[in-house]
Amino acid sequence: MTFSGSNAFTPSAPGTYTIKVFTAHPGDGDAANDTAAAITIQAQTVSSLPYYASLNDATAPGWTVLVTNAVSGPPIYTVVSGQVSPATGVTRSDGSSGRAVRVNFYDAQANRVEILRTPLISLSGTTNPILNFDVAYRSYTGQNDRIEVVVSTDGGATYLVGSPVLYNKAYNTAPSLATLANSTSLFTPNAASQWRHETVDLSQFAGQTNLLIGFRATSAYGNNAWIANVTIQDVATLTTTNVTGNGTFTGPGGITITFTNFGNPPGANLYFSRFNSPPTSDAPTEYATNTSATAPDGTFFTPNVAAPRWWTVTYDNQTVGATINYDVSIDYTGIPGINNPDKLYILRRSNRFGSWVALSTTRSGTVLTATGLTGFSDFGVGGNSGDNPLPVNLSAFTGRNIAQGVELRWQTASETDNAGFEVRRTELINGVEQEWLTIASYQTTPSLAGQGTTSQAHNYTYTDAGVQVGKTYRYALRSVDLNGTIHDYPQTVTVEVNMLAPKVYTYKLEQNYPNPFNPSTRIIYQVAAATNVKLEVFDMLGRKVATLVNERKDAGEYSVNFNASGLSSGVYFYRLQTDKFTQTKKMILMK
Numbered sequence: 001m002t003f004s005g006s007n008a009f010t011p012s013a014p015g016t017y018t019i020k021v022f023t024a025h026p027g028d029g030d031a032a033n034d035t036a037a038a039i040t041i042q043a044q045t046v047s048s049l050p051y052y053a054s055l056n057d058a059t060a061p062g063w064t065v066l067v068t069n070a071v072s073g074p075p076i077y078t079v080v081s082g083q084v085s086p087a088t089g090v091t092r093s094d095g096s097s098g099r100a101v102r103v104n105f106y107d108a109q110a111n112r113v114e115i116l117r118t119p120l121i122s123l124s125g126t127t128n129p130i131l132n133f134d135v136a137y138r139s140y141t142g143q144n145d146r147i148e149v150v151v152s153t154d155g156g157a158t159y160l161v162g163s164p165v166l167y168n169k170a171y172n173t174a175p176s177l178a179t180l181a182n183s184t185s186l187f188t189p190n191a192a193s194q195w196r197h198e199t200v201d202l203s204q205f206a207g208q209t210n211l212l213i214g215f216r217a218t219s220a221y222g223n224n225a226w227i228a229n230v231t232i233q234d235v236a237t238l239t240t241t242n243v244t245g246n247g248t249f250t251g252p253g254g255i256t257i258t259f260t261n262f263g264n265p266p267g268a269n270l271y272f273s274r275f276n277s278p279p280t281s282d283a284p285t286e287y288a289t290n291t292s293a294t295a296p297d298g299t300f301f302t303p304n305v306a307a308p309r310w311w312t313v314t315y316d317n318q319t320v321g322a323t324i325n326y327d328v329s330i331d332y333t334g335i336p337g338i339n340n341p342d343k344l345y346i347l348r349r350s351n352r353f354g355s356w357v358a359l360s361t362t363r364s365g366t367v368l369t370a371t372g373l374t375g376f377s378d379f380g381v382g383g384n385s386g387d388n389p390l391p392v393n394l395s396a397f398t399g400r401n402i403a404q405g406v407e408l409r410w411q412t413a414s415e416t417d418n419a420g421f422e423v424r425r426t427e428l429i430n431g432v433e434q435e436w437l438t439i440a441s442y443q444t445t446p447s448l449a450g451q452g453t454t455s456q457a458h459n460y461t462y463t464d465a466g467v468q469v470g471k472t473y474r475y476a477l478r479s480v481d482l483n484g485t486i487h488d489y490p491q492t493v494t495v496e497v498n499m500l501a502p503k504v505y506t507y508k509l510e511q512n513y514p515n516p517f518n519p520s521t522r523i524i525y526q527v528a529a530a531t532n533v534k535l536e537v538f539d540m541l542g543r544k545v546a547t548l549v550n551e552r553k554d555a556g557e558y559s560v561n562f563n564a565s566g567l568s569s570g571v572y573f574y575r576l577q578t579d580k581f582t583q584t585k586k587m588i589l590m591k
Contacts, residue, residue, distance in 0.1 A: 045120040045210055047472075048399055048493045049129070050233035052282065053118070054353050056098045060084040062119030066156065066214070069113035076104050076114040076217045084116065089188055092228055093134045093195035094283070094354030103137075103217045103225035105145040106186050110221040115150065115159065115214040118230070122209040123202065124431050125474060125494055126234040130273055131166075131200040131213060132312060134351065136189045136226045138180035138320070139171040143222030146170035147177060149200050152212040159214060167200045171222065175268050178320040187224040195228075197351065197377055199271035199314040201238060207431050229351045235312075237274040242267060243317065254331035255311050255379065261325040268317030277491035278308040278394040278413075279380055281352055286395070286413060287382070288355040290345075295383075296363035297342035303358055303382040304455050305414050306347060307335045308394075308489070310380035318376060327371040332381050336487070337416065343387035346370040347380045356382060385455055389416035395457070399475055399493035403501035405465040408475055408493070412458050418450030422478040423462055427471055428494065437522065437559075439464060441513055442480070450479065465503070466524075466557055472496045504528075505555045507581035512562070512574065516588040519565040523548070523574060526557045531578040535560060538573045545572070564589045 046062075053060060063084040065077045078085045078101075086099035101116065123129045131149065139145065149167035150159040161168065169177035179196050180187070189195060205211060215227060237252035244266040248258040251272030262268075290302045318324060330346055332338060345358040346368050354377075359370035368381065395413040399406055408423065420442020427434045440462055442448035451458050467473060474494045479487045508526040515521060527533060535549035545567060548560045562574070569591045575584040 045122050046118075047122040047124070047209075047496050049123075049126065050231060050280075051118075051121060052352065053230040054282070055086045055101050055228045055230060056092065056353070058085065058099070060086060060101070064117045066115045066117060067113070068115060068216075069111060071109045071112035071219075073109040073112065074104060074107040076108045076112060076219055077116050078102060078104070086228075087188075090226065090228075091190045091192060091194075092353075093192050093197065094350040095192040096354075100134075100136075100189070100226045100228035103145075103147065103215075103227060105143070105217070105219045105222045106140070106224045108219040108221070110143075110219055112219045113216065115216045116227070117152075117156070117212045117214040118232070121211045121213055121232060122494075123206055123211060123234075124209050124472070125428055125433070126206045127203070128235045128238045129202040129206055130233060130235055130238055131202055132229070132231040132233075132273075132314070132351070133198050133200075133227055134195045134229045135177070135198055136179050136187075136195045137171075137177050138187045138223050139178055139182045140184055140222040141182055142171060143220035144170045144172045145177070145220045145222040145225065146218040147225060148216040148218075150214045150216045151202075151205055152214065153205070153208060153210075155210065156212050159212075159216065162204060164204075166202070167198070171220075175316040176320060177225065179318070181320050183223060189226055192350065193375065195226075195350075196318045197312070197314045199238075199273060199312065201240070202232070203238070229353055231352070235273045236276045237272075239272040239274075241270045241272070243270050243315070251311060251313070253309060253311070254333065255313070256329045257313065258327045258329070259325070260327070261323055263317040263324045268315060270316075271312075271314045273312040275310050275312075276308065277489050279306050279310045279352070279356075279378070280395050280397075281356075281413070283349070283353055283355045285355050288357045290358040293345065293358040293360045295343050295345055296361055296368070299343075300358075301343075301384055303345055303347065303356070303384060305385045305388070305416075306356060306380045306382040307332070307337075308487075309335055310378060312378050313376050315376045324374055326373055327369060328373060328379060329367050329369040330379065330381055331367050333366045335381060338383075338388050340383075340387040341366070341368075344368060344381055344383045347382040348373075349378045351378060356380065358382070385414055385416060385453075389453070394477065394489055394491060397477065397489075397491050397493055399495045401495055401497050401499060402463070403499060405463050405467050405500065406473060406475070406495045406497065408462045408464065410460050410477060412451075412460075414455045415451045415458065416453050417482045418452060419480045419482045420450040421448045421460065422480065423448070423464070424476045424478060425464065426474050428474055433474065436476070438478075438513065439466065444511060444513060452482070466559075467497045467500070469497050469500050505557060507578065507583075509574075509576040509583040509585055511585055512587045516590040517564070518589065518591050520561055520563045521587060523560045523562060524557065525560075525576050527553055527578055527581075528555055530554050531580065534575075534577040536575050536577075537562065538575065540571055548574075
């Protein structure tokens with residue numbers, strides 16, 4: 001039965017709700033079947049990607065559990081006071097001690113099925129969305145415990161396994177879910193090597209909103225599995241390669257993996273996810289102290305900067321009984337800011353929650369190589385900012401709707417010759433990007449001025465007040481070097497505006513941007529009340545060369561693009577004239 005239209009249930013706030021349906025049949029005297037009840041979860045949609053959940057805290061906010069086959073006995077997932085509760089005493093994939101979500105196959109009876117669910121996720125505007133997570137598992141004596149990744153597109157009523165299937169692994173599948181050999185002792189990970197990093201391609205759901213992504217666990221009464229470090233993000237490129245034997249396998253953007261021992265059986269998949277933005281980090285120490293790994297020139301040092309190109313590499317065959325060895329090579333061609341390639345390292349980390357570790361690196365031409373590796377994780381290129389002043393290292397970029405508009409926050413881990421930032425914005429209409437506009441610049445907004453060259457972290461904040469309720473916006477950052485070199489960062493945030501405080505406008509004419517310009521520039525103005533508006537452009541002799549606005553306008557803020565392709569270089573004046581206000585400003589056309 002479906003309740004829609006005026007009968008639809010629309011919660012006023014996120015939370016857990018119980019819906020009860022009562023019989024209206026007058027001849028039904030059996031009180032035991034009077035009520036049917038259903039539990040529904042209404043959560044705030046995660047609309048800004050990447051989304052990260054380390055599952056390393058006492059609770060996992062927004063995460064819920066659905067029991068789909070309630071065999072009697074202990075649950076598979078632990079829920080305390082309505083919230084998922086990760087267990088303690090775990091050695092995580094980065095080697096630290098902490099928590100992770102226990103998948104309790106050890107106690108849950110056979111055939112019990114539960115789904116661990118993320119908050120509602122929006123993949124609007126994505127093209128290559130992926131799910132990454134860490135998993136550890138061993139069977140008891142060969143019981144076929146199973147974990148699947150499923151997606152609900154209808155608020156949790158039904159769950160899809162995907163076509164092709166997203167992820168379905170058990171003890172007996174090939175590749176296996178198991179990361180360790182069988183044991184009759186209750187399993188809790190006590191070494192980083194007991195984890196496997198997984199990649200799940202979500203591109204079949206790209207562009208969809210209000211998705212619940214779940215880990216469906218089916219118990220065979222075996223031994224525990226563990227889940228941690230869940231990431232959902234859009235990547236520049238995702239490549240999947242089938243591995244049937246030793247050899248070299250090429251990923252996007254200049255990375256290759258050469259297996260010297262690929263493990264058995266053949267037929268597993270190697271996943272390359274490439275990112276074209278500086279890597280973000282939630283590690284307590286972003287770069288691990290290096291005391292032995294050598295750079296191509298034979299020296300060793302601790303790196304402090306990473307390039308804005310990096311990869312996540314995962315391999316299905318990293319399973320129980322598989323001995324895997326490989327080399328990794330990265331071609332650094334096209335990475336800006338490299339002055340001394342013999343002072344570069346290939347960097348490796350378990351995930352964004354682990355520190356970057358320098359690997360002993362050799363160089364042949366523009367190709368860096370590290371050999372004799374086991375396990376799979378994130379890879380990048382890094383060095384010392386003194387030898388290789390890589391561009392601004394953007395370690396975080398987030399956005400949210402506040403009463404004053406959209407608040408953007410970002411952090412740099414380091415900066416090199418950074419004059420400042422520009423904020424760029426586009427509106428999304430039916431998921432399609434419109435024209436990108438520069439809405440703020442360090443040249444006119446002091447808070448966007450850069451720090452020059454520094455190895456210290458710095459935080460920036462900017463509030464975009466020129467937004468409207470009901471619209472969705474996407475933001476990106478641009479940094480400008482002291483010599484004028486521009487760096488556009490592919491990392492974006494998408495924010496849906498659903499609230500704004502009442503705004504009071506004044507009469508105001510802002511300085512055009514950019515200025516000087518060639519051939520186009522943007523002029524922003526405000527009017528405090530409904531009025532006739534003229535916005536005109538004049539040359540140095542006072543001759544009118546363009547009329548940009550000549551109409552009645554309501555109170556508000558407006559933006560006009562002026563294209564001067566038909567004019568000569570020189571100084572021009574633009575004048576705003578209303579019923580109660582007149583102001584003139586100067587601009588320079590430089591061709």
